[in-house]
Amino acid sequence: MSSWNESMHFCSWIGTRRVVTLNLQAQKLAGSVPPSIGNLTYLTGINLINNNFYSAVPQEMGSLLRLQYLNMSQISFGGTILTNISRCTQLTMIDVFSNKLIRPIPDQLSLLLKLTVLLIGRNNLTGTIPRWIGNFSSLFALSLGENNLHGSIPNELGRPTALQRFILTSNNPSGMIPSSIYNISSIYYFTVTQNQLHGEPPQNIGITLPNLEVFAGGVKKFTGTVPASLSNASRLRILDFAQNGLTGKLPAENLGRLKWLIRVNFDMNRLGISVLRCWVLAAITLEENYQPASIANLSTQLKILTLGENLIHGSLPTGIGNLVNLTLLGMEGYHISNSFPDAIGKLHKLEGLDLNLNRFSGPIPSSLGNLTSVTRLFMDANRFQGCIPPSLGNCQNLLILNLSSNNLNGTIPREVVAIKSLSISLTVSNNSLTGSLPSPTRKLVFYDAQITACISSRHIRKQVIGEIPETLGSCISLQRLLLEGNEFSGHIPQSMEKLRGLEELDISRNNLSGQVPKFVGKFRALKYLNLSQNDFEGKLPN
Template structure:
């Protein structure tokens, strides 16, 4: 190239599929000003000895290639570029350069404006000589293995606009000298080991638009100079640190910010009402703190909010109805607080998949999908003169259990007297009245093959329409000739009668009776799910391949979250922890909105707490069975049933 085209001034071939090495002959093109080949597959080293003759070079860019060996000395070629006095841009990020940043970087091209070395294999520390690059506007060192303290001299580079130090191993305090970078617009320092407090001097960075200090070891309070920096218009993230104190009221000065993330700290006090002045706020994340009080009514002004996460705090009071009037709101997480009263039904609250309310045991009402108790119109009586709750609650639970047990025995006896009369277990105000065997025959057109949805180890599932109210259901008929089927039926009843969650398959009723031939008949009547099992979407049968079933990345992610939410409920939020023991795609059912529901609790196990370690919980039952290919390997080595098996 260089020999054939000695007068070449611009040679740009970025975003192609070039491989091999950088040609040595380019050193003959002495007029070359731009050599730009990012996003290719170039390998080995840059022939800096040859390129050093290109004294007119202004831009040298090899970002996103495969240059370097990952070993010490890969960056020694920088010392050969000292004669390129016109060089303004040097792009080397996304390669395989190893070793340390050479001290010779201090002698390089004072005209350099942009230096990118991110996502390589560089270790060591930043040389103090970096302070000699007085015209540097942007420095990218992200995604390496750099450590030690960040030198104060960086704060003496007057033209700095962008600094990327994120995802490294930097430690020590955040240099207060960074507050001298008054032209700085972007500062990324997340995922390091910075300690100490946040320097108030950041308040001098009057042009800063995005600031990320998340996932470090920072402590102390949030400086009002930082939280009130009005220039922040994109994002402020100081999440996952050890910050304490309250959220300063100066947060209201962030009138143009799009995202505020202060989650995963130890903040206390109330959410300041001044947040209502952040007119451009789209994403608000305050979860995982110790915030108290109620949701400020001033948030009603934030009409552009798309995400609110205030979960895992100590917030209380009623859920403001204005949240349902925020037209842009797509995700609301208020779980694990102390909210009470009626859950609104409008707006975001009409979509159960967009709201999480777990861990707020005093909420009521809402749409049926939330499975909350109905709100009582009567005022609660004073408990004075009644049994104390610590005495009253255990007595009530014991009596309820004995009554339920008695009813179950009575019902079982009654079944023997009547073939068509069902025996039904009920969860209070949840399961509907029972159906008889003849009604199920009518509902499924005689258990017709045309209505067969699927079959498993212990029986078959049919689509049916209940004759009394036209409800479409899934009827799971147990094959009682199969060993363990009856035990599976009882286990599933025990598991499902006392649990409710939006991501668990809801049971409508159960039928234990006798069929037309005088044989025992047991059936579970479940919610019908329009989109069938996840297994059919992932692995369609031959007769289904003509109907394309494809899950987008977002759908897959949502399904994973739905299943994880169900497991979290079973493992951590039931009165007695439950292990599913047979989690697999065919037991994950999708409704018409593609919301996932975990079903088939025939092998579920109730756990007794043996210690404070949930991985050491002992099971009440032994002899675990499961599906080949999905049984946790540790169970085959004699391990006890645990929630870790489901996970």
């Protein structure tokens, strides 16, 4: 309209005397909400999401008697939940998620009987969960997660028969989940992870909650067995019972009927594991369980497979190369032995490979160089032999490489150290490597090339020799430099003066000589320094 311009105050614009919606989402606003907002008495909706208001909400907002929709999530405001808002009895939605609200949930909110959405998670609210929430008969979304609520879950929360989303993660409630909640058949999103709740999941949960899409009950004290009736929840996509005390066998045949299941997490229980064969399963995490069966016939749609610290033994199946969509493979802490299959090189989408703490032997296959998407590679604490394959230099997205505590020999390939992305950690300690130390990448944070000098008094390992590279000083992000127990000679290079972020420096048990440079005394971030068993002379720097 022509009158809506800067020539007059916006309150004089035609039509603005009856503002019904205030939408200021993500406008980078800061400061406080002005008390004059209470003058906009025709407001039915307020959206202030994703701004930076630092003070409490003004009491004048309680004058907005026509208000139906209030979204003040992620705006950093603190104080208590506004008690005066209880006068806005037309409210159907309150969203104050992710702020800095404190103290208990005020009882005055019990007057807002038309609420359908109550999202007050990710604050610092204390006290108990109010029983009167059960009086919101039209409620379909309730989020209380990530607060400091304690006490038991009121049985009254089972009254809102239209409830669809129930979120109570990361609080301190105790006791058991009331059976009345398990009987709300409309619930499709149910998450109670990281609480002090206990008890057994009902064996008929898939029948009483047939619309489940997400069930997250991890990091609690659930006991008993996994309900086979979950197969009745045909829409189930995510199932998480991690870090509980579940026993018995995983009902793989039943869960295999869930054609939309994309993520399963049962790690750190006491389950016997069988193969899950679901059409679109994208993630399986079954770490720290008992007696798992074969994994060779899993869905080719699988993206995440973590089975660490189980009792799998024998060889890694060559059929694992068929899981071509894997982005993460975690099988650390097994009893897997024999040689490492070349088929792993077929997993071109792999970003993380955790195979440490096993009994792999033989050479590291050069086919690992085909994993051009991999960012972290952990193969430490095995029995690998032979040389580090130069083909690893093809992994140009690698951030972390750990090959320590094996039986590797030969030199550290320049192709590996030259990986430009290798910016967090390179660990090749406790092997039988020889030769000089190649110059590392400029961005490296952790360079651990120490070789333990002795396994016993009778078994002396070969060591890295030569001088510490002058170019090491270009690693200005370096935080840990561990080169102990080698045969480095010469002086500490002056270029290391640039390593102002060093927190750990261990160059003990070498043949270094000369004076300890004065710049070592200026490493303000240094927490650990070991220069022992060298041939240094002169005074230590202040």
